[in-house]
Amino acid sequence: MRDVAVIGVGLTKFGERWSSGLKELLAEAGIAALEDANISSNDIEMLYGGTMASGRFIGQEHTAALMADQLGFKNTPAVRIENACASGGSALRQAYISVASGIHDIVVVGGVEKMTDVTSAEASTALGGAGDQEWELFQGITFPGLYALIAKRHMYEYGTTEEQLASVAVKNHENACKNQLAQFKKRISIEEVMKSKMVSDPLKLLDCSPISDGAAVAVLAPLDKARKYNDTPIKILSSSQASDTLRLAERDSLTELKATKIASQLAYKHAKLEPKDIDVVEVHDCFTIAEILAMEDLGFYKKGKAAQAIFDGETALNSKLSVNTSGGLKGCGHPVGATGVKQAAEIVWQLRGDAKDRQVKGAEIGMTHNVGGSGATAVVHIFERAD
Amino acid sequence: MRDVAVIGVGLTKFGERWSSGLKELLAEAGIAALEDANISSNDIEMLYGGTMASGRFIGQEHTAALMADQLGFKNTPAVRIENACASGGSALRQAYISVASGIHDIVVVGGVEKMTDVTSAEASTALGGAGDQEWELFQGITFPGLYALIAKRHMYEYGTTEEQLASVAVKNHENACKNQLAQFKKRISIEEVMKSKMVSDPLKLLDCSPISDGAAVAVLAPLDKARKYNDTPIKILSSSQASDTLRLAERDSLTELKATKIASQLAYKHAKLEPKDIDVVEVHDCFTIAEILAMEDLGFYKKGKAAQAIFDGETALNSKLSVNTSGGLKGCGHPVGATGVKQAAEIVWQLRGDAKDRQVKGAEIGMTHNVGGSGATAVVHIFERAD
Numbered sequence: 001m002r003d004v005a006v007i008g009v010g011l012t013k014f015g016e017r018w019s020s021g022l023k024e025l026l027a028e029a030g031i032a033a034l035e036d037a038n039i040s041s042n043d044i045e046m047l048y049g050g051t052m053a054s055g056r057f058i059g060q061e062h063t064a065a066l067m068a069d070q071l072g073f074k075n076t077p078a079v080r081i082e083n084a085c086a087s088g089g090s091a092l093r094q095a096y097i098s099v100a101s102g103i104h105d106i107v108v109v110g111g112v113e114k115m116t117d118v119t120s121a122e123a124s125t126a127l128g129g130a131g132d133q134e135w136e137l138f139q140g141i142t143f144p145g146l147y148a149l150i151a152k153r154h155m156y157e158y159g160t161t162e163e164q165l166a167s168v169a170v171k172n173h174e175n176a177c178k179n180q181l182a183q184f185k186k187r188i189s190i191e192e193v194m195k196s197k198m199v200s201d202p203l204k205l206l207d208c209s210p211i212s213d214g215a216a217v218a219v220l221a222p223l224d225k226a227r228k229y230n231d232t233p234i235k236i237l238s239s240s241q242a243s244d245t246l247r248l249a250e251r252d253s254l255t256e257l258k259a260t261k262i263a264s265q266l267a268y269k270h271a272k273l274e275p276k277d278i279d280v281v282e283v284h285d286c287f288t289i290a291e292i293l294a295m296e297d298l299g300f301y302k303k304g305k306a307a308q309a310i311f312d313g314e315t316a317l318n319s320k321l322s323v324n325t326s327g328g329l330k331g332c333g334h335p336v337g338a339t340g341v342k343q344a345a346e347i348v349w350q351l352r353g354d355a356k357d358r359q360v361k362g363a364e365i366g367m368t369h370n371v372g373g374s375g376a377t378a379v380v381h382i383f384e385r386a387d
Numbered sequence: 388m389r390d391v392a393v394i395g396v397g398l399t400k401f402g403e404r405w406s407s408g409l410k411e412l413l414a415e416a417g418i419a420a421l422e423d424a425n426i427s428s429n430d431i432e433m434l435y436g437g438t439m440a441s442g443r444f445i446g447q448e449h450t451a452a453l454m455a456d457q458l459g460f461k462n463t464p465a466v467r468i469e470n471a472c473a474s475g476g477s478a479l480r481q482a483y484i485s486v487a488s489g490i491h492d493i494v495v496v497g498g499v500e501k502m503t504d505v506t507s508a509e510a511s512t513a514l515g516g517a518g519d520q521e522w523e524l525f526q527g528i529t530f531p532g533l534y535a536l537i538a539k540r541h542m543y544e545y546g547t548t549e550e551q552l553a554s555v556a557v558k559n560h561e562n563a564c565k566n567q568l569a570q571f572k573k574r575i576s577i578e579e580v581m582k583s584k585m586v587s588d589p590l591k592l593l594d595c596s597p598i599s600d601g602a603a604v605a606v607l608a609p610l611d612k613a614r615k616y617n618d619t620p621i622k623i624l625s626s627s628q629a630s631d632t633l634r635l636a637e638r639d640s641l642t643e644l645k646a647t648k649i650a651s652q653l654a655y656k657h658a659k660l661e662p663k664d665i666d667v668v669e670v671h672d673c674f675t676i677a678e679i680l681a682m683e684d685l686g687f688y689k690k691g692k693a694a695q696a697i698f699d700g701e702t703a704l705n706s707k708l709s710v711n712t713s714g715g716l717k718g719c720g721h722p723v724g725a726t727g728v729k730q731a732a733e734i735v736w737q738l739r740g741d742a743k744d745r746q747v748k749g750a751e752i753g754m755t756h757n758v759g760g761s762g763a764t765a766v767v768h769i770f771e772r773a774d
């Protein structure tokens with residue numbers, strides 16, 4: 001196994017991109033990433049593409065081959081990876097494996113979702129496919145409903161409050177205001193979150209990440225060849241993944257995501273690091289409760305202690321630990337298949353020192369955490385500036 | 388890169404499995420494969436699952452994690468691979484890479500599709516997602532229509548006849564009659580194919596593979612550990628993949644699938660073999676014309692020469708080259724995501740000498756060929772009996 005680096009990243013603006021189809025989004029992010037990596041399409045040996053539900057959103061499957069086609073990667077093998085909302089992170093991990101193993105040198109990992117061509121109800125149904133269709137969704141629960149059950153239990157066991165949940169959204173919107181590519185460049189208050197429409201008790205509209213269009217692309221290379229292309233390669237220190245049952249009812253606990261715990265413990269072990277070594281992290285805040293779980297399950301706080309810490313500002317930009325500087329899924333937007341790759345792009349920019357107004361001072365080590373469904377898949381990556 | 392072997396395979400019966408959902412199909416094939424490999428779920432390190440359009444067929448995404456869940460692979464990482472009708476073959480290739488690279492030892496590759504819970508029109512629309520939705524399907528052409536264009540051009544350039552096309556279906560139904568797991572255990576005549584309902588000129592109903600439910604699972608291991616589990620491991624000599632544009636209109640030629648040519652040339656080179664060395668092959672006969680293209684593009688016949696050879700019986704069971712002994716997609720059925728893995732299972736049985744009534748005498752080297760869309764993805768594997 002050899003060392004792997006990210007040598008280029010590219011992102012579209014996230015949001016309601018009504019004038020761009022899936023192909024335009026792929027091209028926009030892909031060209032940006034190739035330019036960032038100083039590489040041409042002829043250099044690409046393999047493409048891994050993350051997309052969750054393009055079949056239901058726009059009638060298009062086979063999206064990785066489409067991306068290779070769209071970017072002019074003539075005859076380059078391409079594979080779509082689908083692991084619900086962890087599709088992007090899972091694609092990144094497969095790309096990492098293919099370079100680390102020595103099978104490929106230059107590999108592109110893309111993520112995309114075009115979600116706003118359907119109604120909210122249709123989008124909600126499509127996203128429900130991330131859970132257990134037969135035992136959960138078909139019975140009438142929605143995807144926010146699953147996370148609402150988790151939130152209720154967390155409140156019951158640890159005294160977590162709705163205001164603490166709301167503080168996650170407030171922080172992430174604050175960060176999104178500093179990100180030109182974010183969907184919501186809009187400050188919100190705890191009061192506004194609390195007053196927003198109830199979606200699934202206790203989760204209100206502003207506790208939920210939005211429906212978004214967007215794409216994200218990263219280019220990987222062996223570390224020992226990375227400087228040929230890029231002066232500031234970002235090394236991937238570890239890449240780990242774990243699973244859990246799709247259905248909540250089968251789990252030992254409702255207040256932790258076991259897949260996150262296992263994946264992060266593997267990642268720390270492989271990188272020979274501890275939670276205290278992480279300077280900046282992008283976590284999977286599909287709902288505000290999800291960021292609280294993540295902070296606990298990734299080992300940054302003991303169970304039941306993260307909510308108050310977030311409320312107290314400990315995870316704001318350039319505080320104790322900078323969390324979701326991009327704005328997270330909540331503020332930056334959540335085009336599902338793109339999210340895991342976008343998280344990596346944000347960490348790359350942070351570790352290069354290119355994150356502008358939202359730069360974490362002296363960031364050396366970064367982490368991404370991408371979750372599929374209500375926690376049936378979790379993927380964790382740790383990155384380090386290579387120089 | 389180390390040698391990789393298939394140590395176990397399992398298949399459901401293919402067909403209209405109205406009393407089995409996706410989970411039951413996964414469990415049926417998965418348990419059969421684990422038993423065949425003499426392995427328990429605790430030994431599994433990774434799962435790759437191929438599914439094409441489960442979101443549109445049954446509202447379920449995240450199918451690889453679901454399979455890991457269903458088979459009791461506690462917390463084992465799982466990744467769904469989607470490359471249209473080549474999802475199964477693509478999953479097999481990723482599993483091969485993960486074992487060959489030394490990252491994982493025991494890896495499961497599964498394929499599944501549950502297609503009969505929707506109407507034919509809905510299934511047809513879902514399958515159209517394998518082509519370029521925006522530039523082909525949205526304009527009104529169906530998926531059979533794309534292959535009909537290819538067939539028409541092949542007839543124009545090489546004098547291929549409708550009777551020659553029909554002979555592919557006749558041969559594959561003949562083989563299916565010897566396969567207990569096949570959807571159509573029913574002999575048909577050229578006259579019956581010719582008289583069947585026109586789908587898209589010149590392709591008639593019996594030129595088309597059916598809508599099917601089914602699952603297929605294979606277990607891979609490093610060759611040097613394979614005998615611990617199984618006395619007759621089947622070695623994977625090579626695993627190759629190539630892409631092409633999704634849309635037919637962008638290609639240089641309508642009468643060849645360039646991705647098949649490139650993938651097979653890579654596969655022969657890596658295995659140090661030529662077409663004449665292959666004893667048995669499962670090719671992607673989604674339509675009868677597709678088997679003719681495959682026989683040419685895989686190098687078994689010169690362009691324009693395969694159709695008459697098939698008509699003359701050269702590719703019947705235990706003739707010059709035994710092609711689609713399982714019955715192929717046409718006779719055995721085509722649960723899309725399962726097909727590429729089923730092809731591998733058939734070759735494993737042939738090389739073990741376990742193919743019963745359809746056994747190819749003295750089979751030593753086998754090949755699988757799995758195509759996505761109208762040829763935007765092609766995956767080729769070559770197998771050898773390891774003893």
